[in-house]
Amino acid sequence: MTFKKTLLAASLSTLAITGLAQAKGISDNEIRIGYIADMSGTYSPLAGPNGLIAAEMAIADFGGKVKGKNITIVAADDQNKPDIGANKVREWIDTNNIDLVAGMVSSAVTIAVNKVVEAKDKLSIVSGSASSSITNQYCTANSVHYVYDTYALAHGTGEAVVKEGGDTWFFLTADYAFGHAMEGDVTAVVNQSGGKIVGGVRHPLATSDFSSFILQAQASGAKIVGLANAGADTINALKTAKEFGVVASGQKIAGLLVFLHDVKSLGLETTQGLQLTTGFYWDRTPETRAWSKQFYAKTGSMPTMVHAGIYSSTMHYLKAVEATGTDDAKTVLAQMKKTPINDFFATNGSIRDDGRMIHDMYLAEVKKPSESKGEWDLFKILRTIPADKAFRPLSESQCKLVAAK
Known part of the structure; x- marks a missing residue:
């Protein structure tokens, strides 16, 4: 193939991908996020209700809209039970067309939820779970493991x-x-x-x-x-x-x-x-202190690394939706993977092929x-x-x- 033909093929491929993203656009004219976690039990202090507040802070700081489309969020308590978590997420996707599933603490719940998300071709960002198996033997092409893991x-x-x-x-x-x-x-x-x-x-x-x-x-x-x-x-x-x-x-x-x-x-x-x-300490840098004081003003508590990660990952997701003009899971995830993450939460952050977000x-x-x-x-x-x-x-x-x- 000549250089001109190669260049033409590459250009057509790029146009096709861009056109596909534009054609898909924002489904239902709204970005919908489902936050699921232990809201009242053993793990509720790690993410729980305050994790929902962290996600809402990110949405508010982003401006509440993407490309003029509203961003909405719903929440549920998975009670640390895989069947409850998986069933709730399946219901969200089938009846509410949820684009992103966020939160998640119990690793067993996360593994069950990610199977549903993969089957429905949506996107999940895991901030609270620890098991390294989530991006190892249980990895999926539709999930990101953001904050930390057992490894x-x-x-x-x-x-x-x-x-x-x-x-x-x-x-x-x-x-x-x-x-x-x-x-x-x-x-x-x-x-x-x-x-x-x-x-x-x-x-x-x-x-x-x-x-x-x-x-x-x-x-x-x-x-x-x-x-x-x-x-x-x-x-x-x-x-x-x-x-x-x-x-x-x-x-x-x-x-x-x-x-x-x-x-x-x-x-x-x-x-x-x-x-x-x-993965995070509120008093480490001027930036961590500034964000943590805003979080404290809303919750009366300093953030865990999970709370900070939920904010960071939600913001990273919304920026990817804005950049691509679509909420299509694969398109958005590809944009998230190619965009470095350096904010108050993550230093030297990037998302690998296995879905693991690595950072200091x-x-x-x-x-x-x-x-x-x-x-x-x-x-x-x-x-x-x-x-x-x-x-x-x-x-x-x-x-x-x-x-x-």
């Missing part, structure tokens, strides 16, 4: 703890997809670093009594008790560990998914010195009471984990989208 948490916190001498581990693991993925990712890190897993126990979601689990952890003799759980489960486990004198007796606790609100709830006296990995992560440590200068002055950032080091490399991916390349 990043394991390689941030796990590596740091082992390097400091914590080379024998006992796990307290939430018995569902997230907990299993977290335990698996941390186990790989510990083994690679020369450590050893000496035991573990799995507990049901929303466990109130951790006494027997903590006793097993103490009896194991492990230097580190790894908490592969989140939300109220992490809080209850840490409270029980304090009551049983786990740290006082010489063991250390690794909170593998610890949020700002967990530390606030437990207090610095209980959590001081705890290391954790996070941070190893943090909970301050001592004497170091804190205010109610929400809880973390100090120890180091930055670069985007290309924080998340699972594509060379290790099991995602069908990567293998097809």
Whole structure:
């Protein structure tokens, strides 16, 4: 093929793609977002009602319209149950023509919802779920995993703890997809670093009594008790560990998914010195402080990394819709993937072929009471984990989208 013919073919292809996007336009003359998360249970502080407010802030800051078309949002409580989440999203798409599904915390719910979204050729942006399997063996061509995952948490916190001498581990693991993925990712890190897993126990979601689990952890003799759980489960486990004198007796606790609100709830006296990995901290830069103060004014609370990620991802989505002039899922996602993300939330952000949004992560440590200068002055950032080091490399991916390349 001659150069002119090649150039002509490329131009026609570009025109065809552009024309397709323009032809599809904004369906129903409205951008519709469905926000689904645990709104009242174990994980509600992580995203919950305040995550909905974060999404509404993004919509308002964008101007409430795209290309003159209104942006609307509806919300539902998935109760951490995959069937409820999947059925609600199917109903939204079938009856309301929802364009984007946002939020999502329980990994089991997310995996179920993403199957519906893929089958209906819509788009989902996952901000609250942790399981790295979402963009690995369960990846889809219609979803983005935005804020963090178990691989990043394991390689941030796990590596740091082992390097400091914590080379024998006992796990307290939430018995569902997230907990299993977290335990698996941390186990790989510990083994690679020369450590050893000496035991573990799995507990049901929303466990109130951790006494027997903590006793097993103490009896194991492990230097580190790894908490592969989140939300109220992490809080209850840490409270029980304090009551049983786990740290006082010489063991250390690794909170593998610890949020700002967990530390606030437990207090610095209980959590001081705890290391954790996070994708966002409200007091890290002037930009994070400015946005977080706006969020606080609306909620009375400083944001978790999930709240910040929901705002950022919603804004990134709306910019892609504006740039393409359509709400067609594949067209919008292609635009999102080719557009770098650098805002108050993400540094060096980009969306890969597997749907994983990679960005810098941070190893943090909970301050001592004497170091804190205010109610929400809880973390100090120890180091930055670069985007290309924080998340699972594509060379290790099991995602069908990567293998097809």
